[in-house]
Amino acid sequence: MAEYNFREIEKRWQKSWADSTIFSAEEDPSKPKFYALDMFPYPSGAGLHVGHPLGYIASDIVSRYKRINGYNVLHPMGFDAFGLPAEQYAIQTGQHPAITTKENIQRYKEQLRNIGFSYDWSREVQTCDPAYYKWTQWIFMQLFNSYYDKDENKAIGINQLIQRLEKTGNKDVNAVCDENTPKISAKDWNAFSQPQKLDILNHYRLTYPAEAMVNWCPEMGTVLANDEVKDGFSERGGFPVERKLMKQWMMRITAYADRLLENLDSLDWSTSMKEMQGNWIGRSNGCELDFKVADQNLKLTAFTTRPDTIYGVTFVVLAPEHELVATLTTAEQKAEVEAYVQYATNRSERERMAEKNVSGVFTGSFVVNPFSGEKIPLWIADYVLAGYGTGVVMAVPSSDDRDFKFAKHFNLAIKCVIEGTENLENPTEIKKGIMINSDMLNGLESDQATLKAIDFAAKNNFGIPKINYRMRDAVFSRQRYWGEPVPVYYKEGIPYLIDEADLPLELPEIDEYKPTSEGEPPLARAQNWKYKGVYEYETTTMPGWAGSSWYFLRYMDANNEKLAVDPKKANYWGSVDLYIGGTEHATGHLLYSRFWNMFLYDIGVVNHEEPFKKLVNQGMIQGRSSIVYRDKKTNKFISAGLIDKYETVAMHVDVSMVKDDYLNLESFKNWRPDLAGAEFELEDGKYKCGYEVEKMSKRLYNVVNPDDIVESYGADTLRLYEMFLGPLEQSKPWDTNGIDGVFRFLKKVWNLFHDNDGNLNLSDEKPTPEEYKILHKTIKKTADDIDRLSFNTSVSGFMICVNELSALKCNKREILESLLIILSPFAPHISEELWQLSGKSDSILHATFPEFNDKYLVESSFEYPIMVNGKLRAKITFNIDESADNIKKEVLANPQIEKWLEGKDVKKFIVVPKRIINVVV
């Protein structure tokens, strides 16, 4: 009577779980904790497609597995709800982004519920909720009130800095600050006006206002962070981005550069992920060297990582934006230099990148090599960046590719300083070796020469060791509406934090979501929006990454109205034990989160320095588009196998009209009016489509919605199939074609419990050794596979297990109940249903993962593959403890083997116990 009715079963259990508190987590010191986290989604209008749940399913399996292994599991979900698409939509339609966002979240939650995730929804967070962003603003305030002390190597309250300034000025303060921070004495400080004092403090604060060169995207009307710009275009939308000097809030992430870099070692992340962050931070060890300007009382400081090549310096190059460009240009060169600077600074980042040609201009001035005393020309070129190092490069054309190209182009001197490069067409091919033509450094190895050069420069007061970073402080302002307001107001042009008691500072209502006619951000439109009714608020909002930089902490204590997170709870849950999400967040979210978490660690909010102990990047699920081919001459559609005979045009068709690559002709004709009269050239009476693996996108008609899969196969099938598709971390195309196999598997599971008439049929008989063996083999495999997140192989393990049990017609309760428990993290609905049908009153969620027992797998004999010279020739079964001599005797006497020996001498006889036997002749 009972068929596998997944629709009814899944609805029922999903409701039952939602009505209970079965997935809510409470701190419980008696149990080990496990924190499994998904990167929370941005709720877009398009809903989830089949690629999104991949990681969620994996983390859900681990969560459920850990739960039945006695762990206290925290497995929450929420929404990264501030963002551009909702705002763009608001600009077009006038609809408040909060409304669209709310609708989209509703839709997402329903889609997620359909898949049967074990989320603790009581801890849901939404970044756009004032109850949440109150604390995002609070963290901003803590950053504003802190500076980074290098001696303590941590963030410290700004009040302590003020006390030191009052007593001794800043000469002994070893802190991270702006390059241009003035040296002040206690006397200076105490004589300063309040605005002057605040200005000094801004040079130290971990979040600070600054005039900064930013990535301005005119199309979007906002600035973007470095990680939001790709090849001169915005990552979202693909609009052109230009450089612009603007007043911005900045985050002093560079203060943490070293710790962010060094801690990478301790993290269980993929090497490529660590590599990406390492490159992004880009620490380079080197030194600064001073070059005196010839005949003037001026010096230029260059940063170099290769002071060993100092004797190979044949010119020095300034960035076009360098402040001394005008001073150092001679009268004769003035016109040429001005024209070049004009040209270089007006070009956008994008143009500069597209431009591969070498460009530059001579200043007319000369500088002096501090080591050799040689006079060398000073140039200006845009391959030198104002923002990196000092904006001055000592050019060594014999060791550096760019310097080499530049010297070649302008016919400048090239001097080789490394042995073996003298006769090379391109001396930069050899980067390190024994120094030559280098006076005091001659004969030294590059690395030793580097040390000696730095030492010499330091002793003679024209150089110091220095570490530079590629990473910049992060721009924190967005000229947009749909983000967290910055909790700052202005009094006489000076920014002040609002009172903590006035948090949250809520987004005001405005008439339109566009910038004002004066180009002010949308918040400038707000009427009567003033602090204490008097002072203007900051009108930029926080960027998308603000709310996502600490949401993993809020989950630990999501409903606390008094604190961002109770340190006691944060200490209990600690770092995330498994974080699953996309690789696209390598240099954005994952870096900013580490930064904020580290800061909160410094100020004592949490007791773990790193937020994500283990990180796994799920691969992208690509679309598998279906293609039909229209004959150019007759307008007939030609089946894929026959297109060689015609000249055809390819056309994407909706994948919902295609099954197993065969096109449903009726649906196709009904798809669009112009196709109603379509004719076809068929193969074997069917139309076979071609396919293409590409991005999943509406435009390519290849989007597959999980709701549709759940409707036709059920959530358990979807979960298993997504896992079965291949390794979690690998990108792969979604191909619905294979899903029947997984569905069949679940039906076989169902059939194990039922007789041919569909009646429940379980036996209480003692299982046979063979049945135990099948079960315990699968228990071990499942546990091992989950530990290494190899879910595709555990699914095939289940299939093997069920195939073998079916062959034995096994319906032993003892075996099948254990099977249900190990299957339950993967296919929770069917497992729960069969568990209850078999007479259990308690949920399978409260069951315990069966203990693996080795004794069922012990074999008394093994069928050895016998190889002769590495080629498989026979198989013979021996007892496990058979002596090597006996094995040898029997193998050599075997007629199958004898044939291959042909009486030749046996050189070697190798027996690898329980593996293989190899005879070498």
Next chain:
RNA sequence: GCCAAAGUGGCGGAAUUGGUAGACGCGCACGACUCAAACUCGUGUUCCGCAAGGAGUGUGGGUUCGAUUCCCACCUUUGGUACCA
């Protein structure tokens, strides 16, 4: 250019420590059931060959009794990054 990861049947993929390459699933072929189709079940399915046998994990070489696995060189694909001195 540089850095990282990966190349295995018609397809997705397996082989966890150097030990039977192609598990499991899809697809395909044949068969059973059926009036018929679908479902389901069974058999087969890396390639060449009737077979015996041979070849085979991107290419070429090496180490080893034995290599998808280790080493060297190269090719291709994907991702990251790009004047970072």
